[in-house]
Amino acid sequence: MSQPKILVVEDDPGLAGQYRWAFPGFTVLGAQNRQAGLALVQKERPPVAVIDLGLPPDPDGVSEGFALLDGILKLAPETKVIVATGNGERRNAMRAVASGAYDFCEKPTDIELLRTIVDRALRLAQLEEENRALADGAGATPIKRIVTASEPMLKVCRAVEKLAATSVPVLLLGESGTGKEVLARALHELGGRAKEPFVAINCGAIPENLLESELFGHERGAFTGAVRQSIGKVEAAHRGTLFLDEIADLPHPLQVKLLRVLQEQVLERIGGRQPIPVDVRIVSATNLSIEDDVAVGRFRADLFYRLNTVIVRVPPVRARGGDALLLAHYFLNRFVREMGGGARAFSDAAAAAVTQHDWPGNVREIENRVRRAVVMSEQRLIEPADLELAAAAQSLDFDLRAARHRVEREMVQLALAHSRGVLSTAAKLLGISRPTLYTLLETHGLAATAAAPPGDAAPPAPS
Ligand SMILES: Nc1ncnc2c1ncn2[C@@H]1O[C@H](COP(=O)(O)OP(=O)(O)OP(=O)(O)O)[C@@H](O)[C@H]1O
Numbered sequence: 001m002s003q004p005k006i007l008v009v010e011d012d013p014g015l016a017g018q019y020r021w022a023f024p025g026f027t028v029l030g031a032q033n034r035q036a037g038l039a040l041v042q043k044e045r046p047p048v049a050v051i052d053l054g055l056p057p058d059p060d061g062v063s064e065g066f067a068l069l070d071g072i073l074k075l076a077p078e079t080k081v082i083v084a085t086g087n088g089e090r091r092n093a094m095r096a097v098a099s100g101a102y103d104f105c106e107k108p109t110d111i112e113l114l115r116t117i118v119d120r121a122l123r124l125a126q127l128e129e130e131n132r133a134l135a136d137g138a139g140a141t142p143i144k145r146i147v148t149a150s151e152p153m154l155k156v157c158r159a160v161e162k163l164a165a166t167s168v169p170v171l172l173l174g175e176s177g178t179g180k181e182v183l184a185r186a187l188h189e190l191g192g193r194a195k196e197p198f199v200a201i202n203c204g205a206i207p208e209n210l211l212e213s214e215l216f217g218h219e220r221g222a223f224t225g226a227v228r229q230s231i232g233k234v235e236a237a238h239r240g241t242l243f244l245d246e247i248a249d250l251p252h253p254l255q256v257k258l259l260r261v262l263q264e265q266v267l268e269r270i271g272g273r274q275p276i277p278v279d280v281r282i283v284s285a286t287n288l289s290i291e292d293d294v295a296v297g298r299f300r301a302d303l304f305y306r307l308n309t310v311i312v313r314v315p316p317v318r319a320r321g322g323d324a325l326l327l328a329h330y331f332l333n334r335f336v337r338e339m340g341g342g343a344r345a346f347s348d349a350a351a352a353a354v355t356q357h358d359w360p361g362n363v364r365e366i367e368n369r370v371r372r373a374v375v376m377s378e379q380r381l382i383e384p385a386d387l388e389l390a391a392a393a394q395s396l397d398f399d400l401r402a403a404r405h406r407v408e409r410e411m412v413q414l415a416l417a418h419s420r421g422v423l424s425t426a427a428k429l430l431g432i433s434r435p436t437l438y439t440l441l442e443t444h445g446l447a448a449t450a451a452a453p454p455g456d457a458a459p460p461a462p463s
């Protein structure tokens with residue numbers, strides 16, 4: 001990997017030289033004034049910049065320094081700018097940070113301190129960069145609005161893409177918040193009906209006595225209050241797609257009526273005598289329990305089979321590998337973009353907590369927690385508490401040696417328990433020699449248990 005770049009804008013040649021030596025791990029880009037500094041930012045996009053406030057033509061004031069700070073943040077808002085201020089000029093330092101500087105450092109410069117600030121700034125810039133890369137590239141799928149890198153979910157996307165070209169009824173089954181509605185829209189938008197209406201109705205959200213009229217419409221005078229004719233959702237979706245959300249909540253009498261529409265492709269408005277031909281593509285969605293509803297007769301089997309020519313099972317987030325973190329990054333970037341404010345990133349602890357959480361509310365839960373964190377926290381680094389997640393029990397540990405060590409210890413303990421402390425038996429269970437077992441006991445600070453018969457205990461630990 002190439003060295004990270006750092007821009008130093010300093011008009012004092014002595015100090016500039018000092019800075020050059022101060023960052024051995026960096027490629028130091030030097031400039032003596034605002035124009036030269038901005039040119040370098042544009043060309044090189046350094047993640048970190050250290051700038052002096054007093055620059056020519058105003059070396060004793062701060063106007064050039066602040067203009068430079070503004071310029072950098074406009075050109076490259078991701079750059080972390082550290083401002084060097086004169087001793088005791090706290091006010092300028094505060095003003096700089098308020099205008100978007102990452103941090104400040106008082107002159108005469110304490111190089112050790114500056115190095116620490118620069119290292120932290122670089123680390124943050126890198127985290128943010130990783131976040132962006134994750135959010136932009138990795139999870140893009142053929143269906144815009146669906147972010148995933150997981151095989152089962154990609155399979156769902158491919159299926160939806162194929163099914164969009166047809167008009168067969170599709171039933172989307174999945175836990176709440178898994179993206180059923182997004183997929184239903186994709187079935188419509190990627191198909192030949194895209195220019196026709198997409199009409200959605202939530203069968204669980206509308207009281208039964210209103211639902212019939214909502215779905216099928218009514219003629220004037222069909223019932224008290226029906227002061228004029230009304231077109232129902234089914235009719236409104238003519239030539240397009242009708243999305244029946246929470247289909248399991250459709251009351252029994254309406255199930256019969258909907259079945260008729262599907263079978264005969266005609267509907268009658270309430271109080272109407274004329275059958276009206278309709279051509280709609282039906283997409284329905286519900287959580288998984290509809291199969292039980294059918295089994296116990298709560299949902300008509302004949303309608304179920306009409307609706308589910310194809311069943312698409314949408315996996316929960318916890319079955320999508322690393323998607324939770326990918327989605328969290330995606331929403332973080334989206335909300336930061338929408339709400340403005342500087343770049344943000346998840347701390348390592350937050351990333352671990354996101355990965356280990358179970359996400360019963362699936363994508364919607366991720367969306368909500370990240371939105372809340374972006375709104376509520378003012379820090380650049382988002383922590384588990386901002387997401388209202390417990391810190392992960394363990395930070396994610398990819399250290400193979402530590403893992404081996406852990407398992408080894410557990411196995412030795414298990415074998416000791418099984419052999420009731422008889423070391424020869426334990427060694428046999430573990431498939432190792434007795435001397436090897438002694439070594440392991442010592443390494444892990446384990447004592448052979450008391451039950452060991454005399455002569456079969458571990459030798460006394462060397463003092
Ligand atoms: N894979 C994804 N990538 C990005 N955003 C997604 C993804 N899946 C879902 N979303 C977003 O998550 C939210 C919930 O999705 P959606 O409403 O489609 O879920 P649902 O399965 O219909 O949920 P419910 O059963 O609660 O109605 C929406 O804001 C949606 O845009």
Ligand SMILES: [Mg+2]
Pocket residue numbers: 180181245
């Ligand atoms: Mg929904």
